[in-house]
Every structure is written in structure tokens, then in C-alpha cells.
Amino acid sequence: MAESKTKITARKIDVNGIVQGVGFRPFIYQLARHHHLAGKVANTAEGVSIHLEGPDERIEAFLSDLPKKKPPLAYIDSVHLMQEAVEGRRDFEITLSRSFGSRNTLISPDVSICEDCRREMFDFNDRRYGYPFINCTNCGPRYTIIEDIPYDRPKTSMHPFKMCARCLAEYNCPEDRRFHAQPNACQDCGPHVSLLDNKGRAVSADDPIAKTAQLIQQGKIVAIKGLGGFHLAVDALNDSAVQRLRQRKHREEKPLAVMSPDLDTIATYAHLAEAEKALLTSIQRPIVLLPKRLPEKLAFAVAPRNHYYGVMLAYTPLHYLLMNHGFTAVVMTSGNLSQEPIAIDNQEACDRLKKIADYFLVHNRGIYLRSDDSIVRHAAGETRLIRRSRGYVPVPVFLRQDVPCILACGAELKNTICLTRGKQAFVSQHIGDLENLAAEDFFKLTIRHLERILDIAPEAIACDMHPDYLSTQWAVSQNKLPVIHVQHHHAHVVSCMAEHKLQGPVIGLSFDGTGFGPDHSIWGGEVLLADEAGYQRVACLEPCAMPGGAAAIKEPWRMGLAFLHMAFGRDIWNLELPILKLTDRAKAEIILDMIAKGINSPLTSSLGRLFDGVAAIIGLRRTVSYEGQAAMELEMISDGQAHGTYPVIWHEKTCTQLDTGAFVKSLVEDIQNGLPGFITSRKFHDTVIEAFAGLCTKIRKKTQLNRVVLSGGCFQNALLLEGLINVLKTKCFEVYSHHQIPANDGGLSLGQAIVAASAVSGKTSEVN
Ligand SMILES: [Zn+2]
Ligand SMILES: [Zn+2]
Ligand SMILES: [Zn+2]
Incomplete structure (x- = not known):
């Protein structure tokens, strides 16, 4: 490809960020060919490394296209350029990945099925017609199926499935949408679904998904294995069925999330503005809070005495196949008993949920790490996360400066943990309320799992000051690392500062239900002068x-x-x-x-x-x-x-x-x-x-x-949030509120980690 008259140079380009398992190497391959450049691309421990050979202006054109044309799931954190010796390469190749000592690569979250896959799945002539595990490099499971990195099939729960010749050909073809798509599969070689009754016996059905739809239409409760765990599904138009689910799940009035097939259907029972449409159709596919249309169309028991429905669009191929049976909305609530973590394993789900569910739609693709549906709302002109989990985790919060490695153990309720590394803070998926053994086990498992796949060995542990929190007790019991106790409301303020890369001091309004004060009283309506190192309660x-x-x-x-x-x-x-x-x-x-x-x-x-x-x-x-x-x-x-x-x-x-x-x-x-x-x-x-x-x-x-x-x-209260932002802005304040992580205790671990990082670095506070 090299032209004899033009001077050929070679460049090494290291790209860091979320660039593995997202179709990045095929993208680089195609971009290099588009610009008539030779060279190679390989996964590295940090991201991908590209070697390019060709005329300077073509390399420049390549570099300018790189951030603009990147695949939808990729996130580029940094690009490093170096001159290299020309090797005289004639074409461009993709080198296979290998194991690395260091593991600084970022892992992509689980995202919804893409349009291409959805089209194929509903195309009678496609070989994956009706296949509930169709995916490609632009869509499908990631975080929940990864046991270890680098992200390659043997390190995922797809390892028991040997690709058939046709799937393997796609997997090996750089021009194919499924090139190196680790969960690639078809009905001949991949996972499959089966239907069980609540005694664990197989229910014979030609099409288990069609049969499940029928059972739901008959008012039955079906536990359905999804991406990050089991849902309990029931027809959202059937009030007695929804009430039965509430009784069995011991959930009195808390609204139940529903799933619908498309925006037009949602618009028949809830008000949809453009911002909400964008959230519903985003690749994260969270549950979005939407104002109800009156009179209520869905069963009263779905969200009693509430003005909102929590609504999500179908996000896995299986959901699309199910919703295709004429549903307006199906309740899809976490498959758990009240307060316990969501079930992920088939046997465990059958044991734990047999008193709630009449049937189980299971599949044989394992879930390594549970991840609940995320919950968001649009308020004060921004997306506000109420629960940050599937679709968002493990994308890090990028920090204003490098910090030491810290493990922060979070709060008692809505627990998440946070691990830091360099300029990145990884807030875990929603773990839940640490009020029982199952939740505590999930908390410990998440810490171990994240430490492994992120390769982080913390230097210190951060926790709340409350001596009775299980997370605090666990931190103290570790005995190996220094433990830094962080005041609850200080952690809240610093979590929001971290999101906005703010260096203190700031005026922090820290408003919540409960947090342990150093005077041993319960704080929760606090105005603090705060920086990362300390605070003063004013x-x-x-x-x-x-x-x-x-x-x-x-x-x-x-x-x-x-x-x-x-x-x-x-x-x-x-x-x-x-x-x-x-x-x-x-x-x-x-x-x-x-x-x-x-x-x-x-x-x-x-x-x-x-x-x-x-x-x-x-x-x-x-x-x-x-x-x-x-x-x-x-x-x-x-x-x-x-x-x-x-x-x-x-x-x-x-x-x-x-x-x-x-x-x-x-x-x-x-x-x-x-x-x-x-x-x-x-x-x-x-x-x-x-x-x-x-x-x-x-x-x-x-x-x-x-x-x-x-x-x-x-600040989940939109009236309070919008009101304070507006009034403060008219008084010419710079106002900062959360939009990457929740304002509630789900975001607390981030603040704890940053306060502890500051303590470990020996910083002193300007405000106390
Ligand atoms: Zn796809
Ligand atoms: Zn196959
Ligand atoms: Zn709090």
C-alpha cells in the first residue's frame, strides 16, 4: 500500500478507555483500510495498541476520525502517540489478545440489543430468527458474564458453548459485525431457554417464550431469567394477578416496574416528553419514572397512590420475543423476596422464588454478577439516577486527579462499594440494603469480584462512622489495612464534588434521612463547608x-x-x-x-x-x-x-x-x-x-x-431540587447536583473513597 514517492512513517498509538469487547479492533481495522494505512492492532492490558505505517497526512486523518467514528459502546479516556520504526508492512492485521500482568482495561457495561440484531431476530429468513441470545459487538451482555479479564470467551460464562462453524467464521472475520463478539452464538451452538414449573419440573413447550406469554396472559406469575438476574413477571393490566404478586413478595405499596414493547404503547398509559423518550431508548435501557396518564390504564396495584410509573423498554432479545405477544405492559420486578438480593442462578431462583412464581423461564447462560435494573428520572434539566446498576456499571467516574487505590464500603441502605485507581472511581452496581446475610454475602462477593476484574489492591478502606453498619463492621474486621471512617454527610458532598471534578472548599447542602454525626446524634439536614480533606458543620x-x-x-x-x-x-x-x-x-x-x-x-x-x-x-x-x-x-x-x-x-x-x-x-x-x-x-x-x-x-x-x-x-425530590437550583442560580451561585451517580446513599461510596484518598495522601483541609 505504501506509495514510493511519499515519505512513509510509523506511529504507535495507545488508546485507553473502554475499548475491549466493544468492536474496537474491527473498527480500527476498517478505519486503517479506509485511510490506506498498513499496520496492526492488538488488545493490551491498558486498552489497545495500534501500529500504523503510511504517509503522515493519512495517519493524521486516521487520528482525527478515531474519536469521531468510534463504536457506540467505546469510551476513549486517553490516546498516546509515539514514533516507531517502519517495518515495511503491506496490509493491516488484527493480532489476537493474550493474558497480561496488569489489568487496567475498562470493561463495558451490559447494554440493550442493537437495531441490527433486532432486525435479524424478527427476520424469518435470518438464521437467528427468534433466537433469544442474538448479540454482536455493539450489543449484549458484558459485565454480568465476565469472570476475569482480559475479556475473552474462556473468561466469560459463554465458555461452555463451543461456537459452530458458522458462528466461528463470523467471529474470525474482521469485516463481520460479530468479529470477536465474545457472547456470539446461534440456536445450533449457544444457550437456550426452558420452562419449569415451581417444583422445578420441565414444562414441555415447542416455544417456551410463547408459552410464557400465554401463562402471563392467564394471570400467572413467571420468574424470568434476564441479563443481571431474575424478574418476576405478571400482566400489568391484571389487578388481581399484580395483587397476588405483592402478597407473595411481601411488598405492600412500593411501585412495581413495568416493561413495554415500544414508545407508542407506553404513551397510551404515561406522559412522555422528549427527554424521557431518549432515556427509555438509550442503550442502558433504565427504568424511567413517567407521570401516569389519567384515568390509570394499568392495574391499580402496579403503583398505588403514586403519580408515576417506573417504565422500561424491552432490552434483551428474550424480552423482545416475549413482549411481541401483544402486551401493553408486563410487571417486571426484581426476582427476590423483599430486601434480599436478586436471584441469578437457576437452582437458587427455583428454591428462593418457588413460593412466589408459578413458573420459571430459565436459560443456561450463567450470570456471574447480579445487576438490578437501573432507575432514572429527568429533573431540573438533567438525567438523575435513583439506582445506578445495569447499563451504567462498571463505567468509572473520571476524577480530577490521580488518587491512591481505595476500597470504600458504602452505606447501610442502598449500598454500593467503590474502588479507585488512578483517575478512575468505580462505583459498583446496586447491592441493596445490608440488613440480612444474603445481602452481606453479595456485598463481599462484589468487593472480591471487582478487585479481581479491575486488578485493584486497596491501600486503605473507607467506611461510614456508624458503628452498627454491617459495611463498617466488615471494614473494621479486615484488620490488614488502615480504616478511615468518613462522616456520612461529608461523603455525600464530596461524592457530588468528585462527579464535577471540583476542588473545595464549597458550601455543601447535605439532606437525607439518617446519617451518624460525630456528636452521636442523627444528622440529615446539614450545611457544611467542605473540601475533600474535611468539613465544618455551619x-x-x-x-x-x-x-x-x-x-x-x-x-x-x-x-x-x-x-x-x-x-x-x-x-x-x-x-x-x-x-x-x-x-x-x-x-x-x-x-x-x-x-x-x-x-x-x-x-x-x-x-x-x-x-x-x-x-x-x-x-x-x-x-x-x-x-x-x-x-x-x-x-x-x-x-x-x-x-x-x-x-x-x-x-x-x-x-x-x-x-x-x-x-x-x-x-x-x-x-x-x-x-x-x-x-x-x-x-x-x-x-x-x-x-x-x-x-x-x-x-x-x-x-x-x-x-x-x-x-x-x-434531592430525589424534584420540587426541592429544581426549586433550590433555580433560587440559588438567581442569586448567582454556581450550583452542582448529581447526574452520574445517585444523590441518595447509592452514591455515598464514591465520596467515602475520595475523602479516604485525600487522607492517605496526607492532605489537610482548608475548612476545619
Ligand atoms: Zn447487536
Ligand atoms: Zn452457532
Ligand atoms: Zn445519606
Whole structure:
């Protein structure tokens, strides 16, 4: 190919990032041929290495095309160029990968079936017609099937399947879409599905997927093995079937996710804006929160008392084949008992789910690592992750600078772990609430697995300060590495800073339900001056009793009484309030006694508990069946129009404290004057927004800090998030909120890791 008159040079190009298992080498091969360049490309431990020979201007053209034309799943982190000796190559070749000592390669997440594969699967003349495991280099499973790296078939759960001659020919052909697609398979050589009853016996069916569709249409509950684990599927139009699923799964009211075949079908039961359409059809295919269309079309039991549905499009070929049987929507909820991790193994699923599912649609492609569906919503102009898992993990958060290797153990609820390496922070998939042995096992397994496939040996372990968290206890029990305890709300703020590559100090608003404070009280409505190395608590909500401790989280009426006690003392029985009419007086007196005497009533400055208390006082919610339910319903009933705010009074104590009693008094006045919940709820939200935006202005005057970071579970509340962003921006603040990782405790491990990295590096804080 070399032209005799032009000067031929050679260049070595190392590309780092997510460039393996995503069709990158065939792309390089085709790009090199397009530019008439000779050379070779190979996988390396860091990514891919390219040797190019040809005229300079052609190499330049190649380099300029590289980032522009890269495959959809590839992510280029860096490109390094070096001059090399000309070898006199005549063509371009792809060299096979080998094992490497170091493992800095990035692994791609599991993504939805691509359009090409979908077309083939529904093409009667294609050899993979109707094959539920069709995939190519642009789509299919990755993270959940990898046991070790480099990412090659023997190191994946595809290793038992020997490719047939036709599949192998595709696999070896650089021009083919399936060139080096490790999960490549067809019905002759690849995995297959089978249907079982709940005793584990095979159910004979010519087409197990068609039979499954029929069973679901008859109201049966079918456990279906998917990409990252089992789903429990039931017809979302069949209320009694959905209720039966709820009873069997012990899930009272928490909304159930549904799957639909296409956007047009979704539009018949939910409102869809362009942003939501883009999220639904993205390769990650998360569950997207969508406002319900009224009257509700899906069964009431799908999302009772909620204004939203959690909806996803089909994302595996198997889902597409199933949804092709005329469904509007099928409930697809995690295949687990309440609070336990999602089941992934066929036998394990049959054992654990036999009391819930009537049938099991299983397959014989193993899942090495479970990964739940991700949950997102669009709010304040951005994608907000509520649960970051399948489709997003293990794409790292890219950091502003190199950090030491740290393992961060996350929170107790919505646990994730985080491992850091260089400029990358890997936040794991959603592990869940560490409240049982199964979840704890999954936590340990995820740590081991990620350490192996990322080849990270941590120098230190970061954990929460709460001594009772299982994740903290595990960290402390390791005994080998230094353990760094990170304050919960500091970790929240730093996680958001890390996402935006911010160097402190910043003003951090850290709002959530519960986090251990160094004063041993429960924090959760915190204003911190923070950098990566430390923080100073400058303000919080005035601490309020939580009568009964954890019981007050499940029973917001207790928080209602506690806030009324703050505002009025014990003299509350002449107030005309729904909460008091509905509460047994003798029982309430016991609670008031506990508050007054401080018996089993820890103090909390939590904003989450204030939302609970207000929801209880206005008569919206006495008890909850899942975390955050009261606050969520309070947000949902709020009026679209502003109606003013309640008085905001700050007291100077150990730190500045918001007088919650003062505005609870005004709220009670409104209720007694007959103001409906949609107005009082809106006024309450606007009061919180005004109070903290005003406080930020005061802090700016004193400190000159102009950047405000919003983090913590309360920022899943779109009204609060949008309101604070808008008001702060009109006051000319730079405002930062989460969009790569969740604002809730699912993002905590990232902040812990960065705080610990800073401690290991011996950095000192500017703010404490
Ligand atoms: Zn494909
Ligand atoms: Zn085959
Ligand atoms: Zn938190």
C-alpha cells in the first residue's frame, strides 16, 4: 500500500478507555483500510495498541476520525502517540489478545440489543430468527458474564458453548459485525431457554417464550431469567394477578416496574416528553419514572397512590420475543423476596422464588454478577439516577486527579462499594440494603469480584462512622489495612464534588434521612463547608426527638407528634389537626412522655424526618411501607403554583440552627384555617428552599464561597431540587447536583473513597 514517492512513517498509538469487547479492533481495522494505512492492532492490558505505517497526512486523518467514528459502546479516556520504526508492512492485521500482568482495561457495561440484531431476530429468513441470545459487538451482555479479564470467551460464562462453524467464521472475520463478539452464538451452538414449573419440573413447550406469554396472559406469575438476574413477571393490566404478586413478595405499596414493547404503547398509559423518550431508548435501557396518564390504564396495584410509573423498554432479545405477544405492559420486578438480593442462578431462583412464581423461564447462560435494573428520572434539566446498576456499571467516574487505590464500603441502605485507581472511581452496581446475610454475602462477593476484574489492591478502606453498619463492621474486621471512617454527610458532598471534578472548599447542602454525626446524634439536614480533606458543620435543622428511634422512620405519625411538641409543648390537644383525630390519645401521651423525658428518643437534625413529620401533620401519611414514601407523597400532592412561605428563623447555637418549631406553628395555623394539603405542602417546600438559599447568601458574605453542592437522598425530590437550583442560580451561585451517580446513599461510596484518598495522601483541609 505504501506509495514510493511519499515519505512513509510509523506511529504507535495507545488508546485507553473502554475499548475491549466493544468492536474496537474491527473498527480500527476498517478505519486503517479506509485511510490506506498498513499496520496492526492488538488488545493490551491498558486498552489497545495500534501500529500504523503510511504517509503522515493519512495517519493524521486516521487520528482525527478515531474519536469521531468510534463504536457506540467505546469510551476513549486517553490516546498516546509515539514514533516507531517502519517495518515495511503491506496490509493491516488484527493480532489476537493474550493474558497480561496488569489489568487496567475498562470493561463495558451490559447494554440493550442493537437495531441490527433486532432486525435479524424478527427476520424469518435470518438464521437467528427468534433466537433469544442474538448479540454482536455493539450489543449484549458484558459485565454480568465476565469472570476475569482480559475479556475473552474462556473468561466469560459463554465458555461452555463451543461456537459452530458458522458462528466461528463470523467471529474470525474482521469485516463481520460479530468479529470477536465474545457472547456470539446461534440456536445450533449457544444457550437456550426452558420452562419449569415451581417444583422445578420441565414444562414441555415447542416455544417456551410463547408459552410464557400465554401463562402471563392467564394471570400467572413467571420468574424470568434476564441479563443481571431474575424478574418476576405478571400482566400489568391484571389487578388481581399484580395483587397476588405483592402478597407473595411481601411488598405492600412500593411501585412495581413495568416493561413495554415500544414508545407508542407506553404513551397510551404515561406522559412522555422528549427527554424521557431518549432515556427509555438509550442503550442502558433504565427504568424511567413517567407521570401516569389519567384515568390509570394499568392495574391499580402496579403503583398505588403514586403519580408515576417506573417504565422500561424491552432490552434483551428474550424480552423482545416475549413482549411481541401483544402486551401493553408486563410487571417486571426484581426476582427476590423483599430486601434480599436478586436471584441469578437457576437452582437458587427455583428454591428462593418457588413460593412466589408459578413458573420459571430459565436459560443456561450463567450470570456471574447480579445487576438490578437501573432507575432514572429527568429533573431540573438533567438525567438523575435513583439506582445506578445495569447499563451504567462498571463505567468509572473520571476524577480530577490521580488518587491512591481505595476500597470504600458504602452505606447501610442502598449500598454500593467503590474502588479507585488512578483517575478512575468505580462505583459498583446496586447491592441493596445490608440488613440480612444474603445481602452481606453479595456485598463481599462484589468487593472480591471487582478487585479481581479491575486488578485493584486497596491501600486503605473507607467506611461510614456508624458503628452498627454491617459495611463498617466488615471494614473494621479486615484488620490488614488502615480504616478511615468518613462522616456520612461529608461523603455525600464530596461524592457530588468528585462527579464535577471540583476542588473545595464549597458550601455543601447535605439532606437525607439518617446519617451518624460525630456528636452521636442523627444528622440529615446539614450545611457544611467542605473540601475533600474535611468539613465544618455551619448549620443544620434544630434537632428534634425521634420517639422510638428507628420506629419513627416507619411511623411518621411519631415524627408528627415530635414536631408538634417542639412547636407547642404538650399542649396540643386543643389543636384541630387530622393527625390528632386519628391517633389514640393514650398511645400519643406515651410518645409525648418519651419525647419530654428523652426516653429512647435520639435527637435528629434530619430533613427527611421533617418531611415525614409534615406529611403526618397534614394528615397525608401515618405509617409508611417503604423508605421515603411519606416525603414522596408530600412532593406529589404539591400544587404547581407558589403560595408563599412560612417564617424562617435561624438561631445561633453550636452552629446555626433552623427553628422548625416556628414554622410548624404557622403550618398548623394554615391547616386549622382549612388550607388544603396541596397548598400547605407547596408552602412547606418553598419554605425549605427559601431558608437554605437565604442561608447560602449569608455564608457567601462571610466566606466568599460561591459554589453550592447539593447531595443526599432528599434531592430525589424534584420540587426541592429544581426549586433550590433555580433560587440559588438567581442569586448567582454556581450550583452542582448529581447526574452520574445517585444523590441518595447509592452514591455515598464514591465520596467515602475520595475523602479516604485525600487522607492517605496526607492532605489537610482548608475548612476545619
Ligand atoms: Zn447487536
Ligand atoms: Zn452457532
Ligand atoms: Zn445519606
